Amino acid sequence: MTAPSATLDTRQQPTRLRIAGDWTLAHYASLKRECERLRDQYGDETLADLSQLGRLDTAGASLLAELLGSERLSRCSDELPDASRALLKNVYCSVQDYCIPVKEPEQPVLLLLLARIGRAVDQLWQDTAQVLGFIGLILQTLFLRLFQPHRWRVTPVVAHLEQTGLDAAPIVALLTFLVGAVVAFLGATVLADFGATIFTVDLVAFSFLREFAVLLTAILMAGRTASAFTAQIGSMKANEEIDAIRTLGLNPIELLVVPRVLALLIALPLLTFVAMLCGMIGGAVVCALTLDISPAMFLSLLQSDIGVQHFLVGMAKAPFFAFLIAAIGCLEGFKVSGSAESVGAHTTSAVVQSIFVVIVLDAVAALFFMEMGW
Amino acid sequence: MTEAVIEARGLCNRFGSQSVHENLDLDLYRGEILAVVGGSGSGKSVLLRSIIGLRRPNEGTVKVFGQDLATLDENQRSLVERRFGVLFQKGALFSSLTVTENVALPLIEHAGLSRADAEHLAGVKLALAGLPISAADKYPASLSGGMIKRAALARALALDPDILFLDEPTAGLDPIGAAAFDQLILTLRDALGLSVFLITHDLDTLYTITDRVAVLSQKKVLVAGPLAEVEQTVDPWIHEYFHGPRGRAAEDAALRARQER
Numbered sequence: 017m018t019a020p021s022a023t024l025d026t027r028q029q030p031t032r033l034r035i036a037g038d039w040t041l042a043h044y045a046s047l048k049r050e051c052e053r054l055r056d057q058y059g060d061e062t063l064a065d066l067s068q069l070g071r072l073d074t075a076g077a078s079l080l081a082e083l084l085g086s087e088r089l090s091r092c093s094d095e096l097p098d099a100s101r102a103l104l105k106n107v108y109c110s111v112q113d114y115c116i117p118v119k120e121p122e123q124p125v126l127l128l129l130l131a132r133i134g135r136a137v138d139q140l141w142q143d144t145a146q147v148l149g150f151i152g153l154i155l156q157t158l159f160l161r162l163f164q165p166h167r168w169r170v171t172p173v174v175a176h177l178e179q180t181g182l183d184a185a186p187i188v189a190l191l192t193f194l195v196g197a198v199v200a201f202l203g204a205t206v207l208a209d210f211g212a213t214i215f216t217v218d219l220v221a222f223s224f225l226r227e228f229a230v231l232l233t234a235i236l237m238a239g240r241t242a243s244a245f246t247a248q249i250g251s252m253k254a255n256e257e258i259d260a261i262r263t264l265g266l267n268p269i270e271l272l273v274v275p276r277v278l279a280l281l282i283a284l285p286l287l288t289f290v291a292m293l294c295g296m297i298g299g300a301v302v303c304a305l306t307l308d309i310s311p312a313m314f315l316s317l318l319q320s321d322i323g324v325q326h327f328l329v330g331m332a333k334a335p336f337f338a339f340l341i342a343a344i345g346c347l348e349g350f351k352v353s354g355s356a357e358s359v360g361a362h363t364t365s366a367v368v369q370s371i372f373v374v375i376v377l378d379a380v381a382a383l384f385f386m387e388m389g390w
Numbered sequence: 391m392t393e394a395v396i397e398a399r400g401l402c403n404r405f406g407s408q409s410v411h412e413n414l415d416l417d418l419y420r421g422e423i424l425a426v427v428g429g430s431g432s433g434k435s436v437l438l439r440s441i442i443g444l445r446r447p448n449e450g451t452v453k454v455f456g457q458d459l460a461t462l463d464e465n466q467r468s469l470v471e472r473r474f475g476v477l478f479q480k481g482a483l484f485s486s487l488t489v490t491e492n493v494a495l496p497l498i499e500h501a502g503l504s505r506a507d508a509e510h511l512a513g514v515k516l517a518l519a520g521l522p523i524s525a526a527d528k529y530p531a532s533l534s535g536g537m538i539k540r541a542a543l544a545r546a547l548a549l550d551p552d553i554l555f556l557d558e559p560t561a562g563l564d565p566i567g568a569a570a571f572d573q574l575i576l577t578l579r580d581a582l583g584l585s586v587f588l589i590t591h592d593l594d595t596l597y598t599i600t601d602r603v604a605v606l607s608q609k610k611v612l613v614a615g616p617l618a619e620v621e622q623t624v625d626p627w628i629h630e631y632f633h634g635p636r637g638r639a640a641e642d643a644a645l646r647a648r649q650e651r
Binding site: 040041042044045048072073074075077078098099100102103106107109110111353354355356357358 | 485486497501502503504507511514515517518530531547549550577578580581582583
């Protein structure tokens with residue numbers, strides 16, 4: 017290994033650039049500085065002397081090519097072994113082809129900010145239109161198939177029902193049990209100051225029947241099922257399977273989306289019911305342990321104080337949430353483009369959107385039910 | 391023959407009860423282009439993965455530059471691995487980085503260049519690999535198959551490796567692109583003194599650029615040697631491979647090209 021160098025020999029006329037040593041990647045930084053220093057010091061008539069050149073790799077060759085230019089290279093490359101000459105020639109052609117792309121001038125921050133907001137609003141508008149269009153498509157397919165029982169696809173519905181319903185039941189039960197216990201604890205603590213701990217029963221039952229059971233289940237389903245739908249359909253999209261379905265003359269909405277939507281439409285109300293029971297059991301356990309309200313008393317209070325309309329209000333929301341979660345999950349799957357990275361991005365987006373939609377819809381529904389006095 | 395940069399001895403690779411290689415021996419000599427051919431499922435890619443250390447063979451050793459990769463510690467291993475350039479079958483470009491960043495990454499990490507220098511050099515390598523400048527700032531997802539191959543070759547060449555491993559480099563390229571790719575590999579080999587380990591199904595590549603051919607069949611290297619020698623081997627599969635309609639056509643084409651030159 018010899019240290020590389022480039023020196024300008026001014027003793028001779030015309031001047032000569034003497035290139036020596038190993039022009040390799042290891043010395044790239046120092047060589048580059050050297051080249052930049054020399055750049056202004058020689059003119060067109062300067063000759064190059066490559067006879068001392070040692071090893072050469074693509075990094076070194078690109079520096080040499082930029083330093084010497086084509087004319088000098090073609091004049092002096094006879095001194096080089098064939099291999100280095102070929103490399104130099106190739107790299108020279110490449111360097112000429114390659115020019116650093118022009119970076120766009122930076123725009124003022126305010127303008128960028130406004131542009132970004134504009135794009136986001138436009139995106140939001142388009143996303144909404146897309147969701148609505150997709151919902152229409154699902155409803156249309158559902159409705160058309162409703163009258164053709166021989167084309168119902170029962171097996172996939174049952175398979176998805178197992179994945180989205182049965183497999184999710186334990187986690188839904190456990191989580192709502194815990195939240196039910198926590199709500200009861202909160203109630204007990206606050207209501208104790210008023211000597212009204214007995215109303216803990218009403219608090220737990222009221223909140224779980226009307227809101228918590230369905231909301232918690234829907235959020236869990238958004239995280240668990242919407243993401244699964246997006247990932248399943250998205251990886252099929254990335255793998256061109258959706259295109260294959262279309263070219264076989266089949267309808268991907270009917271084949272992939274409808275079974276998932278139907279499965280979640282059945283699973284979510286069932287899970288909501290499980291959640292209501294478990295939440296209230298959680299509350300009842302806390303009542304029994306800390307407030308001396310026996311389970312029997314809990315039940316009788318439930319029966320006397322809580323009307324059946326609270327149960328119905330809670331349950332009525334479940335199918336809407338289910339439909340929206342499934343639709344958003346499937347739609348995001350269809351939006352996947354090509355890469356695996358895109359599957360990940362759309363899965364995240366599906367979860368965020370479906371949780372957002374569920375909470376917004378729940379708030380609107382709460383207002384509506386309150387105004388109606390239900 | 392010069393020294394061997396890779397020596398595989400007694401290599402056995404098994405997946406469960408299925409055995410892919412039994413007692414396989416193979417050498418790669420300095421400065422040569424060795425093509426490995428074999429039917430689908432004959433374990434060409436598995437062989438490649440065992441040599442570059444991505445898969446630990448069930449038995450046998452692989453020595454690279456005289457060192458057994460499996461016995462080296464992590465730092466020494468990384469030093470040896472930097473002398474490899476690998477072009478994977480599907481390119482394996484990092485999807486979150488642009489093409490230029492993909493090539494610049496090893497230059498920044500290992501050669502210690504500044505980002506600007508690395509990206510400049512990456513541009514030269516991309517141009518060398520024949521990628522148009524307009525593709526340099528794109529992400530791999532928006533490239534065609536041929537462009538991905540070229541970008542991946544540029545990344546494999548980033549650190550000016552001593553050994554280049556190519557897994558079906560010309561598959562999915564149009565004939566013009568494939569021929570240019572062959573010439574590029576030849577030029578780079580001559581200029582950089584690369585040793586090239588090439589897995590291919592492309593008979594044209596085989597006839598144009600290879601120095602030696604190794605035929606993988608019946609779980610071992612059936613024969614390895616210059617093409618003319620390998621062609622004459624008495625084996626039904628080899629006969630079918632080289633003397634089938636496609637083999638003959640490729641041979642004729644190569645002969646004609648040589649005569650024209």
